[in-house]
Amino acid sequence: MKHAEITGWGKCLPPAILSNADLATFMDTSDEWIASRTGIRERRVCHCNFSDMALVSAKRALAAADLDPSELDLILLGSLTNDSLCPNTASLVADALGARNAAAIDINSACTGFLYGLHIGTNLIRTGAHKKVLVIGGEFISHYMNWSRRDVAVLFGDACGAVVIEESDEETGLVAASIGCESDAKYAIQITNLGSAYSRMTDDFLYINWNFEGQEVFKRAVRAMAQACEEVLEQKGLSISDVNLVVPHQANKRILDALAKKVGLDEDKVFINVHKYGNTSAGTIPVALTEALEEGKIEPGGHVLMASFGAGLTWGAGLIKWSDRITPLTQSDADLPPCNKTALELIEAQIKRYEERAKVTA
Numbered sequence: 001m002k003h004a005e006i007t008g009w010g011k012c013l014p015p016a017i018l019s020n021a022d023l024a025t026f027m028d029t030s031d032e033w034i035a036s037r038t039g040i041r042e043r044r045v046c047h048c049n050f051s052d053m054a055l056v057s058a059k060r061a062l063a064a065a066d067l068d069p070s071e072l073d074l075i076l077l078g079s080l081t082n083d084s085l086c087p088n089t090a091s092l093v094a095d096a097l098g099a100r101n102a103a104a105i106d107i108n109s110a111c112t113g114f115l116y117g118l119h120i121g122t123n124l125i126r127t128g129a130h131k132k133v134l135v136i137g138g139e140f141i142s143h144y145m146n147w148s149r150r151d152v153a154v155l156f157g158d159a160c161g162a163v164v165i166e167e168s169d170e171e172t173g174l175v176a177a178s179i180g181c182e183s184d185a186k187y188a189i190q191i192t193n194l195g196s197a198y199s200r201m202t203d204d205f206l207y208i209n210w211n212f213e214g215q216e217v218f219k220r221a222v223r224a225m226a227q228a229c230e231e232v233l234e235q236k237g238l239s240i241s242d243v244n245l246v247v248p249h250q251a252n253k254r255i256l257d258a259l260a261k262k263v264g265l266d267e268d269k270v271f272i273n274v275h276k277y278g279n280t281s282a283g284t285i286p287v288a289l290t291e292a293l294e295e296g297k298i299e300p301g302g303h304v305l306m307a308s309f310g311a312g313l314t315w316g317a318g319l320i321k322w323s324d325r326i327t328p329l330t331q332s333d334a335d336l337p338p339c340n341k342t343a344l345e346l347i348e349a350q351i352k353r354y355e356e357r358a359k360v361t362a
């Protein structure tokens with residue numbers, strides 16, 4: 001039986017920081033409301049394309065694995081904010097990396113995109129179909145934000161992360177997983193006015209809106225992630241006390257506190273960075289995994305539990321048995337181009353566009 005060792009990891013955070021105080025300059029909100037309801041203090045805004053963030057995190061992950069891109073045979077990219085409908089973003093990353101021998105697939109399961117990708121990639125390695133896979137997860141969600149929606153706009157941010165997985169004889173990597181979808185609640189998170197279900201002949205087309213049932217998502221997220229965590233532990237005959245660290249999807253600190261309570265976990269075993277980046281959807285877990293390694297929170301041979309939840313409503317959990325190596329083999333100096341604007345300047349035109357639209361439709 002083959003396994004899929006995680007041999008490399010990397011993250012990319014765009015430099016422009018949008019604080020809660022920045023948001024309060026143009027919407028009726030406050031640092032107190034956002035921090036107390038979500039734990040979020042600030043988030044990042046991307047100044048380039050999503051594929052640029054994906055490429056930087058990919059190069060950093062490949063350097064950590066000391067792997068030449070030509071050795072990759074598959075790239076899986078989880079995102080709902082791709083550069084274009086066609087070509088897919090995994091192809092853009094493959095070309096920019098020089099990964100000439102890799103198939104390239106985009107996965108859109110929203111926030112669970114990275115976990116879904118890791119599950120699929122791991123199982124393709126287990127079957128022998130692939131040997132060296134790059135799994136990327138990230139989002140350029142500010143691009144699709146409707147800045148007139150204070151209940152949504154304060155929650156999200158831009159980021160990307162990636163891991164390299166390689167065939168191994170050792171039982172390591174993603175050793176158990178459970179993924180699913182509560183499709184009966186598919187419209188609890190919905191981006192409207194973009195996509196082939198929407199007529200291009202109306203003035204509404206491209207004026208993105210969000211249907212967002214925050215409390216419904218909150219309740220379902222806690223229940224589904226807790227259940228998925230129990231399922232993966234049961235698959236390996238382990239209990240929550242065997243877990244060294246939980247690296248969950250970072251949507252809301254209150255969701256993570258409720259999850260920890262439900263599964264009977266000490267809060268200090270839950271990795272949290274939502275205060276710095278907000279909800280970066282498919283980016284949260286690979287970024288958090290990378291930071292957990294950088295901060296020495298993952299032990300050689302330790303068990304890391306991941307749980308995720310997002311639009312669809314897709315859910316999942318995965319248990320990683322980390323290998324002996326917790327440090328990168330080499331470092332990449334890849335980075336984004338410099339950014340000469342503040343986060344508020346980057347989103348200024350979008351804010352105005354929605355304000356003007358609101359006047360027209362009032």
Ligand code: UT7
Pocket residue numbers: 028029030033034037038111150151152154189213214215217218251252279281309310311
């Ligand atoms: O990754 C998956 C996607 N993530 C999620 O879907 C997140 C899940 N849900 C949540 O995190 C929480 O439900 C929210 C953070 C979205 C909302 O927290 P809540 O405690 O459920 O607040 P609420 O929806 O009950 O809103 C309470 C009040 C409302 O005012 P009224 O009707 O009570 O007068 C809102 O209009 O807070 C108001 N409000 C705000 N006030 C200031 C909503 N957004 C804001 C805001 N600033 N940004």
